[in-house]
Amino acid sequence: MGRKPKINQNQPKKNTNNSESFKKADNKIVAQKQPKEITRLRGMRDILPDEYRYGDYVVSVAERICRAYGFAKTEIPALEQVSLYERSTGKQTDVVSKEMYAFVDKDNERVALRPEATPGLVRSYIEHGLFNLPAQPVRLLWTGSLFRREKPQAGRYRQFSQVDVEMFGEASPVADAQLITMGYLILKELGIAAAVQINSIGDAADRDEYAKKLVEYFKDRKVRVLLSVDDKKRLLKNPLRVLDSKDEGTQKALAGAPQMIDHISDEARQHFVKVLEYLDEFDIPYTLNPFLVRGLDYYNRTVFEFCPEGEDGSSQGTLIGGGRYDGLVEFMGGRPTPALGWALGVDRVVLKLKEKAPQSAGPAMDAPDIFLAQLGDAAKRKAMVFFEELRVKGYRVAQNFVKDNLKTQLEQANKLGVKLTLILGQKEIMDNTILIRDMESGMQEVFDFAKVYEEIDKRLK
RNA sequence: GUGGCCAUAGUUUAACGGUAGAACAGCGGGUUGUGGUCCCGCUAGCGAGGGUUCAACUCCCUCUGGUCACCCCA
Numbered sequence: 001m002g003r004k005p006k007i008n009q010n011q012p013k014k015n016t017n018n019s020e021s022f023k024k025a026d027n028k029i030v031a032q033k034q035p036k037e038i039t040r041l042r043g044m045r046d047i048l049p050d051e052y053r054y055g056d057y058v059v060s061v062a063e064r065i066c067r068a069y070g071f072a073k074t075e076i077p078a079l080e081q082v083s084l085y086e087r088s089t090g091k092q093t094d095v096v097s098k099e100m101y102a103f104v105d106k107d108n109e110r111v112a113l114r115p116e117a118t119p120g121l122v123r124s125y126i127e128h129g130l131f132n133l134p135a136q137p138v139r140l141l142w143t144g145s146l147f148r149r150e151k152p153q154a155g156r157y158r159q160f161s162q163v164d165v166e167m168f169g170e171a172s173p174v175a176d177a178q179l180i181t182m183g184y185l186i187l188k189e190l191g192i193a194a195a196v197q198i199n200s201i202g203d204a205a206d207r208d209e210y211a212k213k214l215v216e217y218f219k220d221r222k223v224r225v226l227l228s229v230d231d232k233k234r235l236l237k238n239p240l241r242v243l244d245s246k247d248e249g250t251q252k253a254l255a256g257a258p259q260m261i262d263h264i265s266d267e268a269r270q271h272f273v274k275v276l277e278y279l280d281e282f283d284i285p286y287t288l289n290p291f292l293v294r295g296l297d298y299y300n301r302t303v304f305e306f307c308p309e310g311e312d313g314s315s316q317g318t319l320i321g322g323g324r325y326d327g328l329v330e331f332m333g334g335r336p337t338p339a340l341g342w343a344l345g346v347d348r349v350v351l352k353l354k355e356k357a358p359q360s361a362g363p364a365m366d367a368p369d370i371f372l373a374q375l376g377d378a379a380k381r382k383a384m385v386f387f388e389e390l391r392v393k394g395y396r397v398a399q400n401f402v403k404d405n406l407k408t409q410l411e412q413a414n415k416l417g418v419k420l421t422l423i424l425g426q427k428e429i430m431d432n433t434i435l436i437r438d439m440e441s442g443m444q445e446v447f448d449f450a451k452v453y454e455e456i457d458k459r460l461k
Numbered sequence: 462g463u464g465g466c467c468a469u470a471g472u473u474u475a476a477c478g479g480u481a482g483a484a485c486a487g488c489g490g491g492u493u494g495u496g497g498u499c500c501c502g503c504u505a506g507c508g509a510g511g512g513u514u515c516a517a518c519u520c521c522c523u524c525u526g527g528u529c530a531c532c533c534c535a
Contacts, residue, residue: 094462094532094534095533116534146535150533150534151462151463151532152526153527153529154527154529160535163535164535295533320535321534342535343534344535345534345535346535349535373494373495376494409496410496411495411496411497413496414496415496423494427494435495437495439497440497442496
């Protein structure tokens with residue numbers, strides 16, 4: 001919050017305005033540039049260790065569960081051709097048309113920082129012929145940063161992280177249900193109360209047909225007057241988006257509107273019913289939301305969103321969002337390949353995690369059990385060797401060989417919350433012994449150095 | 462991108478149109494090779510620029526950043 005310190009390029013701290021001129025070697029007077037503050041760019045942030053552990057924890061839980069379901073970690077470029085996103089995400093979408101960091105590179109190529117992971121993963125799938133992989137369907141797992149030039153807000157940065165899963169080559173509704181299950185399990189393990197909303201938007205043809213019906217419906221003066229200005233625009237640009245409008249008038253107007261579910265093909269409906277059956281089987285609670293549509297062009301059939309309980313989603317509350325995109329691989333130049341996926345917004349999940357469990361045990365720092373303190377040069381040398389030995393044997397040990405006095409070292413040991421502090425000094429070196437101090441009781445005893453492992457094992461139990 | 466609210470040490474904050482106060486953190490002490498609790502000291506701040514005024518951290522404007530709603534999305 002608030003101001004962050006600025007890095008002033010000039011040494012004297014107070015005199016910021018010393019834009020003096022100075023003489024160069026050739027005696028020409030050159031105006032010195034105003035010292036510019038170097039700060040973070042808007043919507044960008046540094047994630048410091050204390051904060052980082054939350055995201056780290058979320059990612060580790062998500063990745064572990066995804067791996068268990070057969071997904072394998074993948075990396076893709078942060079920079080791609082602009083046309084990749086224009087074609088897949090959709091040239092008309094806000095993500096591509098307004099929010100993408102796109103520029104012309106030196107070799108005259110239009111490139112963009114990835115605003116989404118799915119297009120890159122689809123491109124990668126096609127480009128490497130992953131449909132030839134022995135293990136089908138192909139299950140890809142990706143974690144990383146994405147870039148969107150939006151107006152920043154809490155849980156919404158211009159560089160943000162997602163965990164993405166994508167499954168290629170599987171048309172069965174089991175796949176839909178499994179993916180939703182994975183999302184459910186991740187949030188559950190993180191202790192976040194979230195509910196999944198689900199809908200089917202049918203196939204591309206159904207959508208077009210339905211969109212026409214919707215436009216038709218709103219031609220009626222009586223319902224049209226209820227629409228907000230925004231929604232009238234939407235009706236022209238992307239009629240389906242009117243469905244999840246937050247506007248009260250629009251919601252009233254929708255009361256008598258044709259339902260999407262009545263306008264999707266029998267196949268798509270069958271598929272949807274199956275998905276729901278499997279979810280029932282897995283005992284995953286869900287809410288049918290006939291107004292759920294998603295903003296990206298490529299979705300078809302099943303779409304879903306996990307929102308924190310008590311929040312009716314659709315805003316920036318969405319924790320996980322995804323769906324099917326059976327047509328995308330072919331549209332992008334690959335073979336016809338059914339596919340689906342979701343994305344988890346790491347920053348938003350972290351926000352919820354901190355809300356629910358500010359100091360939960362999960363995202364704790366790597367807490368050491370032992371602190372190794374040293375006094376005197378000879379002891380330091382021995383301690384350095386000993387420390388490495390402890391590390392290799394798997395003990396979680398902290399140290400500060402840079403500080404020489406014992407007081408400081410014990411202070412640090414205390415702050416780290418270790419159970420034991422081992423103390424090596426001149427005396428101990430001479431006697432070939434070591435001190436073991438129990439940090440809670442403050443009791444300490446001398447032990448034969450040879451017995452140190454035996455003793456710490458006993459005490460760490 | 463549109464609109465509202467906000468901006469004080471590293472962090473959380475107090476006050477006032479008249480010299481910015483605290484807590485926590487950090488650093489150093491309370492004699493030597495012993496932490497936590499306690500005591501003392503030190504470091505450190507009005508986001509930037511302009512205006513009004515004898516005087517601005519305080520009032521006004523602009524910018525920057527944050528935040529909330531909309532838009533959009535994870």
